[in-house]
Amino acid sequence: MSEDNNTPPPESSPPPTPPPNPKFNIPIHTLIETSQSSHGLRHNDYNQYRSYCTNRLSRLRHDGSIRKTLSHSVIHGISSAESKNQLKKGGKHAFLKKALGAEEATQHVNVMLVTLYCAERCWSHAMEMKADYDDALSSRSNASNSKKKEKGGVVLGLVGDKSKSSPGSIRQHYLKKLKKAAKYATDLEEMAKVAGDDGTVVEARGYACWMRGNAMLELGDWQTACTEYGAALTICQALGSGGGSSGTNDESKTIEDLELRDFFTSRAQHVIQPVLRYCQYELQEGGIMTEEEILNLMKSSQQDTETELQNQLVTSKLASIQEQKLQNEALGGSMSTIHFRSNDVPVDNKNVRVALLKIANFDKELQNCGKNSKKKEQLFLQLLTAYDDAISLVSEDLKEYQNMKRGPAVNTKRFECCNLLGFVSFEKLKLCMKRNEDMVNDLREEDCRIMKKNVGGRKKVDKASNGGSGGEDENSEAKRVEEIAHLYDALLQDARSVSNLPGGGDVNRFINAEDGASAADNAGSMMEEEKLEDEFLLEANANVLRLRALRCYYVARLYASSTLEKYVEASKLFEQALTLSVEAAEEIGACQDMDGGEEYMESMEALEKEIKGAKFRAEACAYLARSGGGSTTKSSSSSKSSGGGGGGVVAGRSLLSRLDDFDSGGKTFHLVDVPPHLEPIPCKPTFFDIALNHVGEFPMEELQMFVDEYSKEKQEQQRSGGILGWFRRG
Numbered sequence: 001m002s003e004d005n006n007t008p009p010p011e012s013s014p015p016p017t018p019p020p021n022p023k024f025n026i027p028i029h030t031l032i033e034t035s036q037s038s039h040g041l042r043h044n045d046y047n048q049y050r051s052y053c054t055n056r057l058s059r060l061r062h063d064g065s066i067r068k069t070l071s072h073s074v075i076h077g078i079s080s081a082e083s084k085n086q087l088k089k090g091g092k093h094a095f096l097k098k099a100l101g102a103e104e105a106t107q108h109v110n111v112m113l114v115t116l117y118c119a120e121r122c123w124s125h126a127m128e129m130k131a132d133y134d135d136a137l138s139s140r141s142n143a144s145n146s147k148k149k150e151k152g153g154v155v156l157g158l159v160g161d162k163s164k165s166s167p168g169s170i171r172q173h174y175l176k177k178l179k180k181a182a183k184y185a186t187d188l189e190e191m192a193k194v195a196g197d198d199g200t201v202v203e204a205r206g207y208a209c210w211m212r213g214n215a216m217l218e219l220g221d222w223q224t225a226c227t228e229y230g231a232a233l234t235i236c237q238a239l240g241s242g243g244g245s246s247g248t249n250d251e252s253k254t255i256e257d258l259e260l261r262d263f264f265t266s267r268a269q270h271v272i273q274p275v276l277r278y279c280q281y282e283l284q285e286g287g288i289m290t291e292e293e294i295l296n297l298m299k300s301s302q303q304d305t306e307t308e309l310q311n312q313l314v315t316s317k318l319a320s321i322q323e324q325k326l327q328n329e330a331l332g333g334s335m336s337t338i339h340f341r342s343n344d345v346p347v348d349n350k351n352v353r354v355a356l357l358k359i360a361n362f363d364k365e366l367q368n369c370g371k372n373s374k375k376k377e378q379l380f381l382q383l384l385t386a387y388d389d390a391i392s393l394v395s396e397d398l399k400e401y402q403n404m405k406r407g408p409a410v411n412t413k414r415f416e417c418c419n420l421l422g423f424v425s426f427e428k429l430k431l432c433m434k435r436n437e438d439m440v441n442d443l444r445e446e447d448c449r450i451m452k453k454n455v456g457g458r459k460k461v462d463k464a465s466n467g468g469s470g471g472e473d474e475n476s477e478a479k480r481v482e483e484i485a486h487l488y489d490a491l492l493q494d495a496r497s498v499s500n501l502p503g504g505g506d507v508n509r510f511i512n513a514e515d516g517a518s519a520a521d522n523a524g525s526m527m528e529e530e531k532l533e534d535e536f537l538l539e540a541n542a543n544v545l546r547l548r549a550l551r552c553y554y555v556a557r558l559y560a561s562s563t564l565e566k567y568v569e570a571s572k573l574f575e576q577a578l579t580l581s582v583e584a585a586e587e588i589g590a591c592q593d594m595d596g597g598e599e600y601m602e603s604m605e606a607l608e609k610e611i612k613g614a615k616f617r618a619e620a621c622a623y624l625a626r627s628g629g630g631s632t633t634k635s636s637s638s639s640k641s642s643g644g645g646g647g648g649v650v651a652g653r654s655l656l657s658r659l660d661d662f663d664s665g666g667k668t669f670h671l672v673d674v675p676p677h678l679e680p681i682p683c684k685p686t687f688f689d690i691a692l693n694h695v696g697e698f699p700m701e702e703l704q705m706f707v708d709e710y711s712k713e714k715q716e717q718q719r720s721g722g723i724l725g726w727f728r729r730g
Helices: 028-038 046-061 081-090 109-142 167-195 198-219 222-243 251-285 291-332 350-368 373-403 408-455 471-499 507-511 519-529 535-560 567-590 597-627 632-642 686-695 700-719 725-729
Strands: 337-340 343-346
Touching: 028 046, 028 109, 028 198, 028 251, 046 109, 109 167, 109 198, 167 198, 198 222, 198 251, 222 251, 222 291, 251 291, 337 408, 343 408, 350 373, 350 408, 373 408, 408 471, 471 535, 535 567, 535 597, 567 597
Parallel strands: none
Antiparallel strands: 337 343
8 A cells, every 4th residue: 555644653653743634544454454463363362452452542642742632631620511420420530531533533643543443442352252251151051050160360240340240241241342343433434534545534434344244243233234244345355456556666565555455355255255144144044135135235235335435445546547557658658749730749748748648538538428417517627627737837838948048949949838838728729619619509409499480380479378478588589699699709709819829830930030039929920921821820710700700690680689679780780790601601611621611611601591581681670660660569569558458469460450551560470360359349328228228118019110110201301302302392
């Protein structure tokens, strides 16, 4: 296992002072294996090992730098309720237990070591009493009617006396010690998460699982014991398979790593697997679980543990291995040369080569991550960070060369650094532009889909459903178009940054430049001289024109929307967008090797058609606005004001109701109103109701006679009219 400054020292030397944010490295399993084999457990002398743990705890607690935190003290001057109760029980010299948590663990490595050896002392005491328990059972079975054998010099009772104890009391005592050992191991696991490095966290997890499994084994909880032992087995197998490798080229470190891997493999095979198989046997024989259920339990436990390992151990260890692999590839010549703007630029700095290799690896993972948006977002951020690191390294090299005295060799290095800086910056800008381009393409597809749906007549604007107005849909369209225009604005800024990147040109001009000119001035002069010949600049300018055309088109659409209704300005913007799209198509066609050139050409041709149609619509709307034809908003408001109390009025009139009017109808797209809208009519006068009340008293025959006489008189009056009516009367 790798060593660092935070590794616990031997007993003879004092522990080091921790850094401000310590991450201690404690080889837990190696440490306890050395202690156990050197102090009695080689021949199962648990009493000797327990004594060693007690002495070791005393030395750890009395270290000068941490003594005040770890050493036990009397309770003089403490006024807490717990301390007062302790004072009543034990007097002024009563034992005061100090609780150690995660905050204390960051102060010194001894805090975690104290917790570890407390667990070991409790475990050794439990194993010692378990041996006494087995002896007591065997003596009782051999001489059930005689006196029990007395164990001299060994504490058997619950309160520490040397009197004879029953096997039951001995069992209760060592079970308490096992539970206490498991509690200390769990505390060590929590401390390691805060104050330990990744390897210590994993080892503490395995150690805690082992201790909890021991306690559950003695309690007869076979299922929990299987789960804990299975987790410990998975961790030891992972560490034995190379998870703890330091990834260095040092021969001594490599030998230590191999020995450590053999140690964990041996522990998994010869220590954990036997007790795990025993627990599985007890589960099956007791009828608690079937064999298939046991296999599912172990598989689930293994998957959960492997997930934790992937988050804790594998990530950090594989990162170190990957880092070493990149270092080796950089030393081997990978990424030693890059090609940028017709120049082959050597990469002399090893750190820059490693950064470029990291970028290549992240880019490959990003290409293969599929549609996992969360993982894709994480890889994208990591890739941006890698680009920033590479840019920082190249900028430092360029700054060093700029501070040197100018000469042919220094100017060559400065020229190479300018090209390298331009290459890394271009790759970063290209990544950001691709991401923004994908986002804006998704928004454009959604916009086209909504527009086709509206033109096809499938959209119905209902006053009742929209709360009495069609403004919600109009606002949503304006927001969508505004968002697209904003994204194209960001893309346009990145595209202009690409055209201003350093690099390119001829190294001879850079070397033969005037001594008074800076490297940036030289690069700028070369850029102006070779502007028409540099393919890179031609492609960058063509891309700028393409993005300007698209941005201008969507800004024009925003002006032509029903929320602004600035149709004259929109018409001029559509005309400018059409001019830009034609120029962009010509520039893209002139770039033969441009990435995505054919796709850009097709998009510009499609954009020209869209712009022409949108321009005609804007001019028609402008003419309607000048001639008083009204707009969607005005027609909808007028329909509301004239609708009176009629319910269900659609915002905007139908085609049948506006045939005689100069009204475009806006976005309603419906021919007739089905069902027809209610129209207001004048109410009948009141005297008709009064007359009907009087007429209703007579029979219908008499009323009909009066009506007939009245109609005859009226007809005679009509015949007697005209020029000759006077003579007819005579």
